[in-house]
Amino acid sequence: MTDATVVMPMSRLVERVLNAAVCGRRYVLGIAGPPAAGKSRLSVGIRDALNAHAGSVIAEIAPMDGFHLSNAVLRASGKLARKGGPDTFDVSGYLETLSRLRSTPVGEPVAWPTFDRAIEEPTPSGVIFDRHTIAITEGNYLLLDDLRSGSWSGIRKLLDECWYLDADRNVIEKRLVRRHIRGGMTLAAAKAKTRQSDLPNADLIAATKSRADLVLQAYNGRYHAIAQ
Template sequence: MSKAGLEQRTTEVCDFVASRMQPSGRTVIAIAGAPASGKSTLAASLVERLNGGSSQEAPRAALLPMDGYHLDNRILEARGLLPRKGAPETFDVIGFCAAVKGLATSGPATYFPSFDRSLDLAVAGSIEILPTTPIIVVEGNYLLLRMEPWNALAEWFTASVFINPGLDVLTRRLNARWLKYGLDPEAAARRAETNDLVNARLVLAESITADLVLNG
């Protein structure tokens, strides 16, 4: 996505968030989409825009990515799931659901894991969310899945956004991602097809309809 396109989309989602703000308590916004849909970039841009110009001690918005809840590689290897890392069954979904539920109401300062892609592991306690932060943006592939236990999340979202650039675009982006990591074209295509695109098709087919759908 171009810089201008990202700015335009960020403005659209900012306006959407403003229309869904809770008069009291937390506003929890889900931004979902398949791998390589652009959801992480949009979520980060949204939080940055919402916090722009704020002089308050606590930020107006905070970001909670789902990726911090990846199961450790040792657990995945023991379960034979390491080649499918990123699939729904490779996350601590119970812990993630509990975290989102807890964020729906303001409480004490709370701490959450992030995911370090260079190390390929979760980093505990690296995201701080203060009790006076009114907007939480939750980002991830499976936020709107119909299947249990993921479907429990919908209850705690004030509103949801789904990004769908289309399967052809996702395929090109995922192939390019693995080429960037040094795989040859054949290996990149195989890696994308056997894992990322399996997950992408699941997200596109089995997610509930979001309050705001961004196509293209």
């Protein structure tokens, strides 16, 4: 944490989204950041606060994680050990579905895949958007602008605004090791997966932070905006 921070209570984040989401079509907020930074938790918090504020269901989450390639596909292409890397997602599917979600008139259904962490596989049509006027898409590589990484660079222009949720490297390292152990790995395997795969991905993602409109970090139970 630097000294140049401003506390951003949920009410202020909600106000920011509502003030911007007057674009005549479904508004798309992106939340990017390294693995285990807390993107899913922040997305749920924003969605629930937006819906509570509106008194109806106006917001839903469109997770980038729904576009994980299946374990069978990753195994066949020798990428299973690197699951979570930029080339282990169906990036064209994400791009195409996000574009459709943004342009389909509110009220017409758009199916979005979710990710089931219990089985580590995507669930097709895990969530259906229809009357939602706000979509929150969250994931690691939303701000990637690297020609070597395929078409990720096309995502940014589909996001009306993109936030970056930062977290200290030692914090995400601990969370990732814990998560892998919960998923059935030994401590040694969990540490190896975190150091060899997750943290290099986190470093790649950290290099995309400057493309965000707002950088947040959770500290002492509250979100802070970090001056860049």
